[in-house]
Amino acid sequence: MTGEAVDTVRVALGERGYDILIGPGLLERVGEEIAARLPKVRAAVVTDENVAARHLSTMTAGLENSGIAATPIVLAPGEKTKSFAALQEVVDKVLAARLERGDAVIALGGGVIGDLAGFAAGIIRRGMNFVQVPTSLLAQVDSSVGGKTGINTAHGKNLVGVFQQPRLVLADVNVLDTLPEREFRAGYAEVAKYGLIDRPDFFAFLEKNWRAVFSGGSERTYAIAESCRAKADVVARDEFETGDRALLNLGHTFGHALEAATAYDGSRLVHGEGVAVGMALAHRFSARMNLCSPDDAQRVEAHLAAVGLPWRISDIPGELPGAEGMLDYIAQDKKVKRGALTFILTRGIGQSFIARDVPASEVLAFLREQLEG
Amino acid sequence: MTGEAVDTVRVALGERGYDILIGPGLLERVGEEIAARLPKVRAAVVTDENVAARHLSTMTAGLENSGIAATPIVLAPGEKTKSFAALQEVVDKVLAARLERGDAVIALGGGVIGDLAGFAAGIIRRGMNFVQVPTSLLAQVDSSVGGKTGINTAHGKNLVGVFQQPRLVLADVNVLDTLPEREFRAGYAEVAKYGLIDRPDFFAFLEKNWRAVFSGGSERTYAIAESCRAKADVVARDEFETGDRALLNLGHTFGHALEAATAYDGSRLVHGEGVAVGMALAHRFSARMNLCSPDDAQRVEAHLAAVGLPWRISDIPGELPGAEGMLDYIAQDKKVKRGALTFILTRGIGQSFIARDVPASEVLAFLREQLEG
Ligand SMILES: NC(=O)c1ccc[n+]([C@@H]2O[C@H](COP(=O)([O-])OP(=O)(O)OC[C@H]3O[C@@H](n4cnc5c(N)ncnc54)[C@H](O)[C@@H]3O)[C@@H](O)[C@H]2O)c1
Ligand SMILES: NC(=O)c1ccc[n+]([C@@H]2O[C@H](COP(=O)([O-])OP(=O)(O)OC[C@H]3O[C@@H](n4cnc5c(N)ncnc54)[C@H](O)[C@@H]3O)[C@@H](O)[C@H]2O)c1
Ligand SMILES: [Zn+2]
Ligand SMILES: [Zn+2]
Numbered sequence: 172m173t174g175e176a177v178d179t180v181r182v183a184l185g186e187r188g189y190d191i192l193i194g195p196g197l198l199e200r201v202g203e204e205i206a207a208r209l210p211k212v213r214a215a216v217v218t219d220e221n222v223a224a225r226h227l228s229t230m231t232a233g234l235e236n237s238g239i240a241a242t243p244i245v246l247a248p249g250e251k252t253k254s255f256a257a258l259q260e261v262v263d264k265v266l267a268a269r270l271e272r273g274d275a276v277i278a279l280g281g282g283v284i285g286d287l288a289g290f291a292a293g294i295i296r297r298g299m300n301f302v303q304v305p306t307s308l309l310a311q312v313d314s315s316v317g318g319k320t321g322i323n324t325a326h327g328k329n330l331v332g333v334f335q336q337p338r339l340v341l342a343d344v345n346v347l348d349t350l351p352e353r354e355f356r357a358g359y360a361e362v363a364k365y366g367l368i369d370r371p372d373f374f375a376f377l378e379k380n381w382r383a384v385f386s387g388g389s390e391r392t393y394a395i396a397e398s399c400r401a402k403a404d405v406v407a408r409d410e411f412e413t414g415d416r417a418l419l420n421l422g423h424t425f426g427h428a429l430e431a432a433t434a435y436d437g438s439r440l441v442h443g444e445g446v447a448v449g450m451a452l453a454h455r456f457s458a459r460m461n462l463c464s465p466d467d468a469q470r471v472e473a474h475l476a477a478v479g480l481p482w483r484i485s486d487i488p489g490e491l492p493g494a495e496g497m498l499d500y501i502a503q504d505k506k507v508k509r510g511a512l513t514f515i516l517t518r519g520i521g522q523s524f525i526a527r528d529v530p531a532s533e534v535l536a537f538l539r540e541q542l543e544g
Numbered sequence: 545m546t547g548e549a550v551d552t553v554r555v556a557l558g559e560r561g562y563d564i565l566i567g568p569g570l571l572e573r574v575g576e577e578i579a580a581r582l583p584k585v586r587a588a589v590v591t592d593e594n595v596a597a598r599h600l601s602t603m604t605a606g607l608e609n610s611g612i613a614a615t616p617i618v619l620a621p622g623e624k625t626k627s628f629a630a631l632q633e634v635v636d637k638v639l640a641a642r643l644e645r646g647d648a649v650i651a652l653g654g655g656v657i658g659d660l661a662g663f664a665a666g667i668i669r670r671g672m673n674f675v676q677v678p679t680s681l682l683a684q685v686d687s688s689v690g691g692k693t694g695i696n697t698a699h700g701k702n703l704v705g706v707f708q709q710p711r712l713v714l715a716d717v718n719v720l721d722t723l724p725e726r727e728f729r730a731g732y733a734e735v736a737k738y739g740l741i742d743r744p745d746f747f748a749f750l751e752k753n754w755r756a757v758f759s760g761g762s763e764r765t766y767a768i769a770e771s772c773r774a775k776a777d778v779v780a781r782d783e784f785e786t787g788d789r790a791l792l793n794l795g796h797t798f799g800h801a802l803e804a805a806t807a808y809d810g811s812r813l814v815h816g817e818g819v820a821v822g823m824a825l826a827h828r829f830s831a832r833m834n835l836c837s838p839d840d841a842q843r844v845e846a847h848l849a850a851v852g853l854p855w856r857i858s859d860i861p862g863e864l865p866g867a868e869g870m871l872d873y874i875a876q877d878k879k880v881k882r883g884a885l886t887f888i889l890t891r892g893i894g895q896s897f898i899a900r901d902v903p904a905s906e907v908l909a910f911l912r913e914q915l916e917g
Contacts, residue, residue, distance in 0.1 A: 180795060233910050255628070255755055257633050259628050262697065262704055263697065263698070263699070266697060266699040266700075267699065290667075292706060293706065294663075294667070294704050294706055295703065295704055296703060297692065297694065297703075297705050297706055297784075297785075298706070298784075305845075319670065321670065324635065324636065324639060325636070326639040326640065327639075330639055330668065330669060331635055331668055331669075332667060332670050332672055333666065333667055333671070334671070370681070403708070410668075411671075474864055528912055
């Protein structure tokens with residue numbers, strides 16, 4: 172324990188509401204925090220090999236100290252683990268441990284583990300308690316908050332899952348010290364995203380303090396807590412993603428298309444990097460449509476470049492399809508409703524909005540400039 | 545169409561509320577009823593081979609007349625279809641048909657199809673529209689109402705699933721004419737159950753009119769509608785089964801133990817038959833505990849015998865374990881909370897209640913009398 176403050180963010184969802192605790196040293200306290208909220212609970216801890224090697228023993232020791240018996244379920248790391256096969260494995264092991272509806276599934280890991288374990292918790296006995304202990308920056312600021320869980324199928328990513336809110340999220344900012352730097356940087360794209368959606372002051376804070384966020388300490392805790400507050404606000408307004416929650420897709424329509432165009436090859440592009448390029452493109456496209464000033468687009472590009480994130484399509488290594496091919500990927504994105512093109516565009520830093528019926532011809536012309544210009 | 549009236553039962557669950565229509569000739573009207581509630585919807589129809597052979601073309605013709613394009617998904621009949629493999633098959637075919645969140649999965653079949661298709665609808669794109677067109681008596685009066693869905697695993701029945709309320713339930717009483725008589729009779733046990741839980745007048749109606757219910761016509765429609773009203777009341781009070789809904793398990797603790805003891809061999813005992821014996825035992829046990837009069841227990845036994853349902857353990861063909869063995873099956877039942885024995889007992893016809901902490905020794909002594917006496 173460093174003595175630094177722990178911040179608490181409340182996700183205001185009535186009966187399904189919960190706390191997100193953000194700070195250093197929380198991994199040791201997982202047991203007491205859970206015991207305080209879920210007395211007499213038993214648990215299964217779902218994690219991956221990378222995280223297990225570094226952090227599992229710390230957590231299980233803390234659980235034991237609080238009298239919580241925990242069954243570890245360790246899976247292979249990586250996106251492939253978000254599959255029916257892994258889901259069935261988790262379900263089977265939780266049932267084999269004879270856990271009941273009032274017991275808890277704890278996710279210790281990045282977004283892959285959180286999405287998979289949350290889905291399992293949502294369907295075992297039609298819903299068990301679920302606790303998120305996110306260990307990647309992306310998971311701490313994004314995937315662990317809001318209750319979206321799921322797996323991938325041959326038809327696309329995240330097409331199968333449930334809304335399953337956690338009972339508690341514990342984000343220990345120190346566990347990020349063992350995260351590969353590229354993963355930290357990719358997660359940072361989602362942090363910047365919250366500033367760009369509707370928190371201009373937060374974006375200005377990041378422009379000034381990003382080095383401190385990367386190196387740890389109170390700026391990191393603040394940036395993660397502020398991100399959680401931003402996401403919690405949107406989720407409280409639109410739990411089941413029927414409206415406003417789409418704002419969280421800023422940068423994601425272009426980003427997902429780029430991920431698909433690089434065949435989800437993480438050596439070329441990881442999700443957060445796609446989002447970084449996507450956010451830069453969303454701002455540049457907004458400027459081209461005279462919605463925001465070119466200076467704002469430039470500010471976004473400059474910040475992404477400063478932290479070492481890709482921001483141009485040409486920053487992505489290897490071959491990419493042409494403008495027409497990219498448009499095909501965009502039109503296949505599942506957020507595209509019955510053929511109409513929906514984008515998150517912006518009127519300036521922190522002034523994003525949902526634009527429905529964006530003309531495909533404009534997008535195509537823009538992509539031509541970006542790819543061929 | 546016979547000109548007979550269609551009855552409507554509302555399941556009062558606020559935003560998630562829906563209508564159950566009960567009557568003759570509804571299969572032909574599925575298209576218009578869905579189109580009235582879900583405009584521009586596309587659909588997948590999940591069914592089994594037995595039901596498809598008899599009723600699928602009637603329904604798809606009706607859907608087409610209302611402009612609803614439907615993809616049929618026909619599965620093998622039987623409890624084995626409530627598996628991860630079949631779930632994955634349904635998910636895959638619905639996604640391959642490119643159905644979206646606003647489109648519908650329609651279950652056309654018995655409880656097996658309803659439970660499986662409802663689970664799939666609950667997880668595809670984190671929740672699609674779901675419509676129940678139940679074709680067995682059990683499904684019309686029980687499984688299609690209330691939103692419990694799920695599959696079986698090696699660890700037990702119905703251990704994995706979600707709560708997914710349908711948008712509409714259409715119970716065509718005429719489709720029951722093709723149901724094997726044994727299945728109809730087994731489903732009738734659940735009809736009688738509603739009388740025994742809290743509707744003494746309904747039980748008296750059944751004692752007098754069961755022949756008409758079996759042969760069809762307005763008594764059948766009334767009995768099914770009254771059953772749906774009974775279940776809808778309980779579900780509205782306790783959607784997520786944290787309290788009162790347990791009353792619906794009258795006869796089921798003994799019944800499930802008998803099903804397990806006969807290794808779920810349908811040639812020996814189908815679910816509703818187990819429930820029939822279980823209800824008789826629950827009344828006899830209540831009489832033994834001086835909770836209700838022996839006359840009430842006798843009335844239940846006499847009615848079950850009259851309709852041709854088994855009511856004594858000795859009515860079940862083949863070997864059964866002894867009293868100790870049966871108690872083991874009871875204690876393993878998932879409704880048993882942390883070791884305490886919970887039963888639905890009764891103070892008389894239509895006066896059931898949830899009894900927690902029933903002494904295992906009393907149950908054992910009772911089982912000895914039943915099995916060895
Ligand atoms: N549910 C949601 O709302 C939501 C939102 C955004 C993203 N997601 C999902 O999240 C997933 C991506 O999450 P991610 O980026 O965390 O991926 P991830 O879980 O694969 O983690 C990235 C890598 O970092 C490793 N790792 C994690 N924590 C570590 C630590 N502390 N030390 C060392 N290594 C560590 C992991 O083993 C993995 O190799 C995607 O599947 C995406 O779909 C979900
Ligand atoms: N979700 C719930 O709340 C709930 C409640 C009770 C039972 N259930 C589940 O329901 C299942 C049992 O339901 P079931 O008894 O309907 O079983 P089922 O679906 O297997 O149907 C019984 C048999 O009748 C056939 N059939 C159905 N309709 C027919 C028709 N009109 N004509 C000819 N054949 C027809 C089926 O093909 C099958 O062979 C179990 O899996 C049980 O767990 C669920
Ligand atoms: Zn993202
Ligand atoms: Zn039943």
